[in-house]
Each structure stands twice: as structure tokens, then as C-alpha cells.
Amino acid sequence: MTDPVLAHAHAHETDLVEGLKTLVSFPSVGADPAMAEGMENARRFVEARLEAMGFDNRQRLTPADGSGQAAIYGERLDAPGKPTILVYAHYDVQPPDPLGKWDSPPFEATERDSRLYGRGISDDKGPMMIALETLAAFIAVEGKLPANVKLLIEGEEETGSPSLPGILETHRDLLAADAVLSADGARWRPDLVALNVGSRGNAGFEIRVETAAQDLHSGRYGGIVANPLHVLSDLIASLHDAKGHIAAPGFYDGVTEPTNAEREEIASIPYDEDSAFAAIDAKPHGEAGYSTLERLWLRPTVDVNGMWGGYTGAGSKTVIPNEAFAKLTMRLVPGQDPERAKQAVIAHLRAELPDYARLDVYGERGQGGAYAVPPDHPLLAAAVAALEETTGQTPLKVRIGASLPLTEIVSRILGLDTVMFSFALSDENFHAPNEFFRRSSITEGLAAWVSILRQIGTLSPADFAAFRRS
């Protein structure tokens, strides 16, 4: 027998799609001050929906100084004795550029081939509407939710969540919960049922190597003064040993070797390495002793994203440049402290620097730790059960090589774990032209959200006690 709440949600899918189209029509590009009206209209849309659904204590949240794009908050705490889940989503979107590459206007949601096209429709407006309309269906049919729900709908996800730490710190009591369920964070592959259980952290900085006060003539100075491009190349080359291991002492502090169980679980994931690499016309390469997925998910990296200096114009110029530059970033894994890992790399570069060169380090940025959901976390178990029930398959537990600042910020400030339960798929062109959301993901997502809320409703706050760190 179909769950009456799910039947209601499915019966109202057309309304959900209409609402989604309206939401997409508001250009909520947080990065562009000219789109402030789009941001405000998106906020008002969400607020009006929360009011109509019967959410209480609705308010806009900012850090204590009132700065940034407000997050939207609302709650339904009508399930005494049940867990409290903080449901996360975001209403801001990436800029639509380059506009000429869109086949339909980015802020006019358009349906083609069972897909809905529009900026932000997959990241994160479509997945957010699935979460909201599931909650609405419970309230409409049963008059209440199976668990207590607090909603946090952020407006700065696409600009790196600069205000989120301040919002969480300022409203710590209001946001107190047992765990976080995110409607953001894409599913891995259309052909596999999977849950993201971890992400890598990141950090970065820039360097400048200088060997003289000004550019020099290579005929007058060549061979008697160091070339900073050569020095920079040596420094970059010194970051890895011959096995692809990062050579900076202390960089791996806190990193644990994957267990046999972890390696077996990763090895069991269907992954066609040949076709994945053929698609990018590249060959597998990386740290010796690890498989491609282990390298991607469990091992940290240091990468040069750009190097420049000297003459790069047409023809030749016989110059010995006096300075050379590089941008470096790293991807970090659980156990690594981003600041310590970054300082280990900087200390290594200084130690390798020859005495005839000077090194400036500047532009330190993008710092966040890695995150992994505890394998025995009750919300993860609820997500697994919900996907098993609605897809008939046991989801694979996968990680992503990229960074999800939300999970790490929430863990650090609220002491809570996050389960990503988005119904976006990773091939849906988010952050690119022709972003789309599969129409079928709405049907699948509603079923899974109804199921996970029912699963959570069978739990008690005590089930989460061992996992809360606040």
C-alpha cells in the first residue's frame, strides 16, 4: 500500500514543478551585486512557502554584525521524544555566464526531454523543493512531521559560505539539533545508487621567487645569476618524491592508512577506469601503492594550478627574469589540520630554497578540513534504509575528491554530522551552461525523503548522543 504522504506528494508534483519554475525565475546570483533583487525575491519565495506550510519561528539569520546574505530559518518541533534534524539547502545560484552557450534562457525554466533546464535548478533549487514539498506533504496529510525539523536555507553556498560560520556561532542554540540532513551535494552517477560519505578539505597559497632586483639581459648576466623560473621549477619538483608521495615533512600528520575493510569496500565499487580515463584522454597517474579511487578519495594532494614569469609573448626575448610565480592548492583528507598541512608545505619550500633566491608566500586562502560521516551514524543508516526501500538497491558509499565546506563547518561549530541527501546528479551541468534537473529525480527524491523522514521518526535523540560533539 502506498504511503498516503507519498501519494499526496506525488499527486502534487505538478505544483512542485510550477513552484520550481517560479523559484528559478529569480536570478539569485549571490556573487553579483546587480542581482540583489533576485536574491531578495528568492528569499521571499522560500519564506512564503514556509509560512504556507505552517513552519514556525520563521526568521532571517545573519552573523552578529548583520553582514552577508541572510539564511532563512523555520522550524516544526511537533514530535516530542523524536530526533531534531537540521535540514540544509541553499537558494543562491552560480552566475549564468557564458550566456550565449545556453539553449534556453537560464532564468526561464524550460522542459525538454524529461529534463528541466535553468540556472540553479539542479544546484540546489530542485533538490531544495523536493525537501520542502516532502515536509509540506507530511503536514498536509498527518498534520505534523515524524521528527522535529529545523530548516536552514543558506544564501552564500556558491560564494564559499563566508557568513555560515558566523551564522552558526551566533544562532547556536536556535540551530541545536541531533544531525544535519543536506538537500545539497550531488549523487555520484546516474547508473548507481550511492551516498556521499566523505569529502576532501582544501587550502591554498601563492608564492613568488625572486633572484634579482630587476629583469636582466641574458647576454650580460646569463650563467652568473640564478634564473627564478629554474629555482621555482626545482621547488615545485621537490614537493613530490619519485613515488608521487608528498615530500614535505609533517604534511601527512594525522592521515591514517586506509583499512583493509575500506580498501575492499572501494574496490567493490563498479568503476570503469579505462573509459573514465579515455573520456579525458589521459592515463592514470598518482601516488604509488593506491588505486585510482583511493587516490581520489583517501589521499591528500598538493598541486600547482599555475606558474608564470619571464617573457611569454611572441618571438623571443633574451631575458633572465627576476621573479617567478606559482599558485598552489592542496586537497586534504580526514585527520589533517588544514593550517598545519599548509604550513608543512610552506616550511618545505623554505627549506629547499637556495641561498641565492628569496621566497614570498602570500594569498593564503580556501581553507577547510576534510569530512567523513561516521560509518555507524544513525542518520546514515536511515539514508541507507530509505534508498534500499525506494530503489531496491543497497547504496554504495562513495566519497568525493572535492570539498564540501558545509559538512566541515557544521562539524566544527555545531559538533554535528551531516548526511548528504540531494537528488541532483553529478552530470547535470551545475556551474555550467544548460544546467538541468531530471524530472524523474523529483519522483525518486520525494519517495526517498518521505522514507528517510519515516526512518528518522523511529529513532530517538539518545540514538545520536554518541555522535553529538557539542
Ligand SMILES: [Zn+2]
Ligand atoms: Zn549546491
